[in-house]
Amino acid sequence: MSAAPSADLGALIRLLLERGVNFTLVGGMAAVAQGAPVTTFDVDIVHAREPANVERLLRVLTELHAVVRDPAQRRLPPDSTSLMGRGHSLCITDLGPVDCLGAVERGLGYDELLPLSVDVPFFGMPLRVLGMQTLVELKELWDDEESRARAAVMRRVLEARRSGGG
Amino acid sequence: MATVDAMAPEDAPTHTLPLGREARDDTLIAHLATLTVEERIALNDAAVRAVLALRAAWGQREADALAPAVDVGTGS
Numbered sequence: 619m620s621a622a623p624s625a626d627l628g629a630l631i632r633l634l635l636e637r638g639v640n641f642t643l644v645g646g647m648a649a650v651a652q653g654a655p656v657t658t659f660d661v662d663i664v665h666a667r668e669p670a671n672v673e674r675l676l677r678v679l680t681e682l683h684a685v686v687r688d689p690a691q692r693r694l695p696p697d698s699t700s701l702m703g704r705g706h707s708l709c710i711t712d713l714g715p716v717d718c719l720g721a722v723e724r725g726l727g728y729d730e731l732l733p734l735s736v737d738v739p740f741f742g743m744p745l746r747v748l749g750m751q752t753l754v755e756l757k758e759l760w761d762d763e764e765s766r767a768r769a770a771v772m773r774r775v776l777e778a779r780r781s782g783g784g
Numbered sequence: 785m786a787t788v789d790a791m792a793p794e795d796a797p798t799h800t801l802p803l804g805r806e807a808r809d810d811t812l813i814a815h816l817a818t819l820t821v822e823e824r825i826a827l828n829d830a831a832v833r834a835v836l837a838l839r840a841a842w843g844q845r846e847a848d849a850l851a852p853a854v855d856v857g858t859g860s
Contacts (some may be wrong), residue, residue, distance in 0.1 A: 625832045628825040650828045651821050655812035657831045714832075738821045745821065771809055778813045 625714035627661050630682070633713070635743045639675045640666040642731045644722055644756075646768070648747040651738055654775045656768055660715035664748075665701070666728040667720055672701045675718065682711035723756045750776050 627647065634641060643651060646658025665675050676698055685693045686700075687708040696707045696718070704720035704727065721727040726734075734752045737744040748756075750772060757769040816824055838846075 625829055625836065627829050627832070628822065631825070647825070647828070650824055653813065653816040653819070653824060655809055655816060657828055659832050659835075740821050740825075774809055775813050778810065778817070 625659065627658075627714050630661055630711065630713040630716060631745065632741055632743075633682070634663070634675070634678055635740065635745060637674055637678050639678060640668075640671045640728070641675075641746065642728060642735045643745060643747040644719070644731070644753070645717070649750070649753055649768070649772050649775075651740075651745065651747050652750050652753075652775065654750070654772050656771055660717055662717045662719060664719045664722055664726075664728050664731055667702050667704075669698075669702070672698050675701060679709060679711065679716075679718075682713055684709040684711045684716070687715070723759050750779070 631643065631647070641663040642648075643661070644664055645660075645662030646656055647661050649656050650658060665671060676696060679696050684696050686696055687710055688694055696709055700707050701718055701720070704725070706720065707718040709716050709718065722731070731748055731752075732746075735746045735748050737746055739745070754769055754772045754776060757765050757772060760766075760769075816827075819827070
């Protein structure tokens with residue numbers, strides 16, 4: 619992906635929470651939130667695909683002038699039909715990139731990820747993040763060099779946590 | 785006073801950065817565990833902005849070549 623010219627991913631997550639969007643944070647930012655020494659250029663969320671929640675999400679995206687990252691370089695706004703599906707809407711916003719995922723690996727959607735997620739405090743609000751164990755397992759499904767490196771780092775966080783060191 | 789390089793390993797101050805990627809990861813993990821979620825995400829954002837600034841100044845290829853040296857990924 620190409621990075622946005624600016625990035626305030628914390629503000630992006632905060633706005634989603636303040637506007638009542640139901641989502642689980644996944645991907646690199648979920649690892650960052652749980653203390654993994656990795657860096658990510660985007661926010662990946664799996665959102666609840668209920669009409670009211672999709673409407674709230676779409677309002678935030680519209681407010682942030684989101685456009686879908688399109689291989690043909692077209693500037694298409696995200697739409698509720700796509701956000702209601704299990705596919706991925708990969709957007710660029712004023713605050714940085716956000717990938718709105720209907721489902722992740724193994725076809726896991728918001729409802730399936732709930733029992734695998736934990737709430738962490740973020741500016742006084744509960745931020746739901748996919749647990750580190752599942753993050754590692756999903757990352758290990760990929761066979762590229764970066765994924766293997768990230769999975770190894772995230773596994774060290776898990777080990778440090780279990781030994782009381784992290 | 786002896787420099788760190790001149791010291792025997794057992795005499796080195798405890799705040800000397802350990803060598804090797806795994807040791808550095810462990811140091812970072814221990815440090816990040818002491819931070820709030822807000823602080824962790826703010827650190828990520830600062831690192832991203834630094835890389836974006838480097839890309840703007842030097843070009844993406846040169847900036848991304850430097851990124852591993854400062855433990856910053858280049859995004860995926």
